[in-house]
Amino acid sequence: MEAQRPAPAPTALEIDQIDRLVRTTPVAWTLSTLGALICYFQFNESYPGSGLDWWLATFCAIATLRLITAVLVYRTPRSMTLIRWWLASTLLHAAQWGVLSVVLLTPGSPQAESILHITLVAIAMGGAVRLPGFRLTLVAHVGLVLAPLILRDLWTGSAHHALLAFLVFLIGIYALVSGRNQSVALREIHVQRQRNEELILALQRENERSETARNAAEEANASRTRFFAAANHDLRQPLHAMRLLSQTLVESGQAVDVPAVSAHLVECVEGMTQVIDDLLEITRLDVGNVTPQWSTFLLDELVRECSRPHEPLALAKGLRLEIDVPQIAVHSDRALLARVLTNLASNAIRYTDQGSVRIACALTSDAGHVWLDVEDTGIGIDEEDLPRIFEEFYQVGNPARDRHQGLGLGLATVKRLSDLLSLDVSVMRSAPGKGSVFSLKLKCVPMSGAVAGTPDAGPSAGALLPGHRVLVIEDDADSRTALAGLLRSWGCEVQATADVATSLARLRAGFKPDALVVDLRLPDGASGIDALRDVRALLAEEVPAVMVTGDAGSAHMRLAQESGLTVMVKPVRPVQLRAFLGQVFASNHAQPAA
Missing domain, CATH: 3.40.50.2300 (Response regulator)
Structure with missing residues (x-):
């Protein structure tokens, strides 16, 4: 047995029309009930003991039931089943008026006949006003209300009723044509409303994009201002010292420790060179002038190469520099990855006064990848500082901007290189006074394709x-x-x-x-x-x-x-x-x- 297909969802226009029907039901119910009572009292004396009493009782019962249902319907979600049921009840209501022409088959007084015809024509015209969005229902509604009346007038046989039948027929045609025109107009209004809503939505989205772009521009401008201010400071500091030291060498009237002054000059030059090199590297990364040279190499070998230059400083500070990386091969840019590891290891040692710095490797849930962690027991990072640690010149624990503690460009470079190499750099764990863990995600490959690193140098x-x-x-x-x-x-x-x-x-x-x-x-x-x-x-x-x-x-x-x-x-x-x-x-x- 073929499964029953679910009813299609109602269109926006149908939902709008049914809402309109439900909203106007109280007014329509009041006028319809008033018309029914007027017709009843006009014909009650001419039809004592007839079915008119039953008709009025049935009419009032169904009309009241529709009024109660309208209130319930207004509070429930719209569905095609609900729309069909409501339209069916509307046709039942129209059929009740058609039955009235049958019940009052024998003509009454001229006044009563006038009231009957005016009431039924008004009901038909009311349908044309309330049902233009449902053309078939409108045709059925007008037909159920006026067709019995026209047949009654023709059955009566008098010229007066024949003329009434013709007039009612014309009014019915007018109601249908008017309803069709209203239907077209309503559809056009609905389409225009949809266009307006889409336009408003597009304008809202454009405003949101403009607002986002404006905020981004303001943030970029503020970031650029902070960037240049910090760069200006870090460049002027060694330049200022160089000028004073140079003048010291020029002043020959006093004893000068030339080796000491020269050593300070070299240190200042190195500081300026470091700032310029880091700025140039960040600029090259930002403008896309760095192209990765992909290769396969041994990760443990690279980690040891990057850690070796930092061993003396770690030893001098009494830190344990631990490496726990198995012999695995990864696919990346060896030189750029070395730059990332060097910056992370340097930061970890610089901001750790006691304990250890550990570089370890762990498998990920994603097959074919490993996590490389750089863990320290240093000063840690406060949660409110975490979103900004990858910004240029932003440093934690160096408010005086002592350049011996770095320039604040290392993590900014790490972030850019991570994005370039798809390393997904992140701070897995950090807390003030408890250290930090920075993690990199690397693609591991079979060992057969790994290339050995640079051998140890010979003579100096x-x-x-x-x-x-x-x-x-x-x-x-x-x-x-x-x-x-x-x-x-x-x-x-x-x-x-x-x-x-x-x-x-x-x-x-x-x-x-x-x-x-x-x-x-x-x-x-x-x-x-x-x-x-x-x-x-x-x-x-x-x-x-x-x-x-x-x-x-x-x-x-x-x-x-x-x-x-x-x-x-x-x-x-x-x-x-x-x-x-x-x-x-x-x-x-x-x-x-x-």
Whole structure:
């Protein structure tokens, strides 16, 4: 047996119409009952003891029942079954009026006949007003009310009643046409109302989007203001110290501890370099200039590499640096992930005075992924500070902005790198005085595809530099002098030039470099890449080279990187340059040129 299909849901227009019917029922009930009573008293004397009494009793009972039901219906959800039942009761009510024409089949007095015809025509016209949204119901309603009356008038046979029948017929046609026109008008009104509601809703959504955009813009502006204020502070502090220290060296009238002042200058320069490098890195991440180099590697090996530089500081503070990472392989960008781990480990050690810092690995409920946790027993983070810890320059426990406690850019960098690598960085647990747990989600892969990390270095870079020749091509005189002086202090033989022509002249004069340090942008729009190409062409060999530039993220820098060249961003850290030269000389087993 085929299952019965559920009734279709009523349309918005049908719901609106049934609500209109229910709302107007009390008024319609009052007028209808009043008309029934008037007809009863007009014909009661002419039809004593007839069915008129039964008709009135039945009429009042059904009308009262419909009035009570209307109140109940008004409080219940609308459904197609409810609509059909209410329309059926409306037709039953119309049929009651049609039965009245049959009960009063014998004509009464002219006054009574007039009242009968006026009442039934009014009932039919009332249906045209209340039922325009239900065309079939309207036709049935008019027909049930007026058809018996027309037949009664025709059956009577008098010319007067025949004329009444014709007039009632015309009125019935008018009621139907009027109802149809009202139906069309109501549908158009309903459609227009829907359009207006949709327009209002669209405007509200647009206002919400505008408000959201405005709030976001205000927040971005406030964040940018805080960003520049903090950057301004962290850049001016070491610059201020450098100016005073430099003036101290200039003042020759008093004894100066040159090594101590020089050490302070180096520390200030390192501080400024750290701020600039972190700002540049965040900027590159924000503008999308960093592209992950995906590879498969051993996670435990990377964790130990990243932890090794922090062991002396942890030991000096009396902290236990624990690593609990099994030998598993993960798929990510090794260098960028190392940056994330280094920042998290550095933060954990910096803000922990006693206890331990632990880096551990745990499986996730998501197959194929692992959680890497960096846990400490440090100062912890208050719940109200958690939403802001990934903002630039925001620090917990450093209100004086002591740069020895960091600059507040580490976690901001971690967040951006996490989004780039899909690491889902989060604070799993943190409480003031109880430490914090930062977690990363990594994709683990089979061990067969893992690539081993960089092996331990051989001899120190500094021991490999003395006696080697370096050609410097740098158009800025101060930078050129400073760089040449630094290289000579390491024991290198240096030729420093400002342009390509001078460099080529030095080469033709017999200077043969073991390495090149070339500025990426040279005078008159010349490119360091072209200068490097000319130098190598003249020497007829691929001399190792490093490009230096102050245009981080520029097209020239990207072109150099795409060409396979090593690029360092100014201000270049001396330790980076020395490490590069040491690695070059060690890998090539170069000997000092004769």
